[in-house]
Amino acid sequence: MEKTVNRPKVKICGLTRIEDADFLNEAGADYAGFVFYEKSRRNVSLKKAAEIAAHLSADIKKVAVTVSLEPAFVKEIETLGFDILQVHGTLKTEVKEMTALPIWRAVNISDTDTLEELFAGNRESIEGYVADGAGYGGGKPFDWEVCSSRVRALSKGKKLILAGGLDAENVRTGIRYFHPDVVDVSSSVEEDGKKSRQKIEEFIRKVRKDEQ
Numbered sequence: 001m002e003k004t005v006n007r008p009k010v011k012i013c014g015l016t017r018i019e020d021a022d023f024l025n026e027a028g029a030d031y032a033g034f035v036f037y038e039k040s041r042r043n044v045s046l047k048k049a050a051e052i053a054a055h056l057s058a059d060i061k062k063v064a065v066t067v068s069l070e071p072a073f074v075k076e077i078e079t080l081g082f083d084i085l086q087v088h089g090t091l092k093t094e095v096k097e098m099t100a101l102p103i104w105r106a107v108n109i110s111d112t113d114t115l116e117e118l119f120a121g122n123r124e125s126i127e128g129y130v131a132d133g134a135g136y137g138g139g140k141p142f143d144w145e146v147c148s149s150r151v152r153a154l155s156k157g158k159k160l161i162l163a164g165g166l167d168a169e170n171v172r173t174g175i176r177y178f179h180p181d182v183v184d185v186s187s188s189v190e191e192d193g194k195k196s197r198q199k200i201e202e203f204i205r206k207v208r209k210d211e212q
């Protein structure tokens with residue numbers, strides 16, 4: 001018998017095609033992530049992101065996923081109607097000061113010894129922490145066993161978004177470890193580098209499966 005845990009919302013990250021929006025609508029995702037990072041294979045232009053976003057159901061929140069976001073880019077993201085700014089790398093002071101959008105601070109965990117440092121600072125200006133694996137959208141989990149209680153404590157009072165190598169097989173374990181508000185996935189819901197309708201549906205089904 002599985003112990004009852006909270007049912008988190010689901011973010012599907014790295015949309016690159018209009019049909020990806022259809023997949024999220026059909027599967028009932030809660031958040032859609034658009035990657036603005038030139039080095040990523042999931043990078044999209046603002047124009048392309050706007051085109052895809054226009055096909056999303058109104059109740060799916062749009063997350064702009066960025067790395068060391070430049071202040072000059074913030075207004076453009078706001079103009080396109082994004083709901084949340086997700087910032088990996090450095091969170092610049094000017095960015096915090098200039099936007100009213102909720103900020104999700106991503107912490108890419110590679111060295112568990114430095115976990116506390118990753119969560120340090122910026123606390124008052126952020127809405128949530130994305131606890132993510134090493135690399136950007138790398139599809140690898142961090143050490144849940146070593147980190148879960150510390151991550152829960154460090155993110156207390158903020159939203160916790162669990163990311164990094166989640167898939168339909170491990171997501172319920174991740175939920176039990178972290179009790180996240182949101183689970184965030186990209187790599188495992190792809191087939192040949194493209195989002196897969198079937199994998200997205202399967203992932204969301206697993207997250208929302210009734211507890212027994």
Ligand SMILES: O=C(O)c1ccccc1NCC(=O)[C@H](O)[C@H](O)COP(=O)(O)O
Pocket residue numbers: 012013014033035037040041042043065066067088132133136137138139140163164165166184185186187188
């Ligand atoms: O996905 C990317 O290419 C990416 C590039 C730059 C910054 C962040 C990126 N993805 C970050 C995410 O939103 C999450 O880490 C992602 O959904 C989890 O990815 P995965 O481990 O592949 O499931």
